Amino acid sequence: MNAFIPTPRFLPVEQRKFGAGWGRGRRAPGRAGLLCFGLFWLVVGAQAQPATPPVGTPGLTADYYRGYFYDALGFFTANAPAVSNRPVEQLNFAEAETDNFGVGPVATYHSPGNPDEFSGRFQGQLYVTTAGPHTFYLGSDDAAYLFLDDNPQPVASNQGDTFPFRETPGSYTLAAGLHTLRVLYGEHGGSQGLVLQYDGPGMPKQLVPNGVLYSQPQGPIRPVLTQFEAVAHNQQVDLSWATTAEENSVAFVVQKSTDGVVFTELLRQPGAAPGPNSYAAVDPNPANGRNYYRLQQLRSDRPPVYSPIKAVEIVPVPYVVSVYPVPNNGNFFIQVQPAAIQSGTLELQDITGRRMYRQRLELRNGAAQQVRPNLATGMYILYFTTEAGTLVQKMLLGG
Numbered sequence: 001m002n003a004f005i006p007t008p009r010f011l012p013v014e015q016r017k018f019g020a021g022w023g024r025g026r027r028a029p030g031r032a033g034l035l036c037f038g039l040f041w042l043v044v045g046a047q048a049q050p051a052t053p054p055v056g057t058p059g060l061t062a063d064y065y066r067g068y069f070y071d072a073l074g075f076f077t078a079n080a081p082a083v084s085n086r087p088v089e090q091l092n093f094a095e096a097e098t099d100n101f102g103v104g105p106v107a108t109y110h111s112p113g114n115p116d117e118f119s120g121r122f123q124g125q126l127y128v129t130t131a132g133p134h135t136f137y138l139g140s141d142d143a144a145y146l147f148l149d150d151n152p153q154p155v156a157s158n159q160g161d162t163f164p165f166r167e168t169p170g171s172y173t174l175a176a177g178l179h180t181l182r183v184l185y186g187e188h189g190g191s192q193g194l195v196l197q198y199d200g201p202g203m204p205k206q207l208v209p210n211g212v213l214y215s216q217p218q219g220p221i222r223p224v225l226t227q228f229e230a231v232a233h234n235q236q237v238d239l240s241w242a243t244t245a246e247e248n249s250v251a252f253v254v255q256k257s258t259d260g261v262v263f264t265e266l267l268r269q270p271g272a273a274p275g276p277n278s279y280a281a282v283d284p285n286p287a288n289g290r291n292y293y294r295l296q297q298l299r300s301d302r303p304p305v306y307s308p309i310k311a312v313e314i315v316p317v318p319y320v321v322s323v324y325p326v327p328n329n330g331n332f333f334i335q336v337q338p339a340a341i342q343s344g345t346l347e348l349q350d351i352t353g354r355r356m357y358r359q360r361l362e363l364r365n366g367a368a369q370q371v372r373p374n375l376a377t378g379m380y381i382l383y384f385t386t387e388a389g390t391l392v393q394k395m396l397l398g399g
């Protein structure tokens, strides 16, 4: 926790000019202008409106096949799947000796909880919220191949069937927007697993979340979440997100974490169908160091959908009290960092320890405050006390 901020606070925007809050702006088709919601500014531009494509369905679809594919990619077109178009939220089949894929008798050899010799094809589209280099981490037992954008070269692959669960990274630079994604996989014998993680601009390594996966393998769709950003600003974190479509959207919950694993609710904002919408919020009290944020969309038609996790570094500001100028004409300035310290008490004693002057100072977000004690020229002892501590120093007034 930031020791200089006494209590966490989340006040609606209108209650506190620089406090926490949330806001939403709605883009109306064909309108241009500037909308302002207190802290939150949204510039909207006129856009051509093409025929409306359907709202994307989160997750991927899986086709499961009898038999092991032995790294022959033509296996998936030469054979008919035994199970088609099964919804899969994300590729998170941790290695196990149980039937973690739920394939049952699709496996050539299966006893309850021990399937061997099956293959799988997982397809859909990946929405990239922030353009730039990404690294995909393909973990599998046995072989697996990841393809993006229908490129015949895999971004990452684990070939063969002689290794235990193995993770292979592959780098790929992606434009913002939708990209086709296909993973080909097979389990020969023993345990089996398949996990797809990634990292990218502002994103720590994480499971590819269901909020950026869409189960339609091709064709135009309207993605739900198109942007989620968390940016450090004056020891606070500015959060913003945008949607193009919001059917069945009950609420957005901003969740935060200091370890990237355990998330707690920071605030929630009702969703607003049909979209598009833009939202913004502020975390006024992030911890020093790394803070993680993600968005949970609560929906009336299905389990929650999650955004990618964004990481923000808060660099602590050292406690500094500046008293100047030296020499002075009897008046002087006090300035305090970090700016979150809002007030302090000044006392001037003469050299015998008698209190000669006392004043409470409002520090106004780090701005220098002038002090006019109107005392005789001479040496004094200055005491300045804030929530962060007490400064004691000799001070020559009017010297």
Ligand SMILES: [Ca+2]
Residues within 6 Å of the ligand: 114, 115, 116, 117, 187, 188, 189, 190, 191, 192
């Ligand atoms: Ca097995």
Ligand SMILES: [Ca+2]
Residues within 6 Å of the ligand: 141, 142, 187, 188, 189, 190, 191, 192
């Ligand atoms: Ca295996």
